Amino acid sequence: MGQAIVVTSGKGGVGKTTTTANLGTALAMAGSKVVLMDADIGLRNLDVVMGLENRIVYDLVDVVEGYCRLKQALIKDKRFESLYLLPAAQTKDKTAVSPDQMKALVEELAKEFDFVIIDSPAGIEQGFKNAIAGAEKAVIVTTPEVSAVRDADRIIGLLEAAQMAPPMLIINRIRPKMVKQGDMMDISDMIDILAIDLLGVVPDDESIVVSTNRGEPAVLSPSSKAGEAYRNIARRLQGEDVPLMSLDSDDGFFSKLKRIMGLGAK
């Protein structure tokens, strides 16, 4: 049985889809069998970010409604043999699927794959409930903004209420320079508020914009800082102990990060 991990955030635009695409690709690069599931019915994006939009014939809703078999809807990635995408429907909305149906679908996928990574829509309504229904673990993505952290906190509360294991945190789009100048929330500030384990920190990186538009996840580019951070996160998900990468040459900042990681690993 593989792990089913939902990537969620509450707030929109913090990088759920980018995180899903990059983690999935990094896990597949490292040899795992991975399926990415787009739970954002009606506003699908994962297919575009993965560069697989033109291959979609059947989607998740078709599977749930019995119009096709699960295997027919799975799209094989163009780069990795062990990476698949289950696209969302675009011409339907969130009510086309129920949490029970999602749960059954995820269970079915978990039999075949090492990782089922579910890209959740923003919000806390039915789409979110669908996305978390089949997941056993959750990854919360947040950015160093008060509003994003507030929403992340709300989501953590909802996940607790849904009896899920404590989620893991990815802090996205951090700018070390701004943090140092005191213009951006510090990692430790966010950990203090959210009080969950830190899975990784992804620096703000212009290459993400390019890779998203091209449909090539940043982890494929060896020079991308964000790509490196996602590769590290993928290794942590696979059970490796990888230290947080240095975002800055400044020792003070790095040692602070390490202290936090020590905190998170307990």
Place this chain on the structure above:
Amino acid sequence: MVNNCRIPKPAGLLRNCPRVRPGAISAAKEGKAFQLAKRQEDVIFKGHKNGVLAVLNDEIEYPSLKEKLAAKLALAERFFFEGAEVTLDVGRRMLTTPQLVELDELLRGRHGLCLVDVLHTDPSVAGEPEEEPDLAAREGERGAAPQRRSASRETDEQQALQLDSGLVRRTLRSGQRVQCDGNVVIMGDVNPGAVVIATGDILVMGVLRGVAHAGATGNQRAVVAAFRLEPTQLRIANFISRSPDETPAAGTDQPRGPEVASIKNGVVVIEPYLPHVN
């Protein structure tokens, strides 16, 4: 014809599509179903101006024929569209009413196909008065069924239009879907994420960037035409082709004029629109 039948998603997957030059479109053929139709067998499915024509051998016994039809339907599962209209050609065979009811149920049960007519291609047999009242009686029932199906699959946001050959005077945006029993003309663009499905031809008076499916109930002679043809995916009958993965660099031979996509020799071919040729 009887009513607007719904046209759900087409059959076929497009793994391993051959890659073609930029600007062209690669094609994947759902070959098996077609080859089945070509062999001389007791049950043959053909494309028909209004859906599917099933030609049934009139020389074998009825029970065996029924079995063969059931087997053929099971084989061709993904070939059919729910709600497609089927005409039976039974040749010189005289079907009794119970037999006709049985065949109708067989078609409806497996794929939600609508039996709309029975033909006798052998001219020595004229009309079959016995079955007429039966067909008429079922008309109402059949009319209701596809509508129920479509209601369950539609949501307010879906904006599925159900129209006889129609004109859509707006741009279709992502998530919008137009379905049409007949030909459809879009005065506007079809953006990525939007879907146009028609049982006949599709004409986009604008840029086609989304998905278009012409001849959705199996008409291989259907075409897709657009002022600018840059689709995510093109489907004609049960052929599917997708855009090439590499976007050609600016300035390369990207055609700018109107183009027409059709099926030629088993592949989806895109050609410039030449008014005097088409």
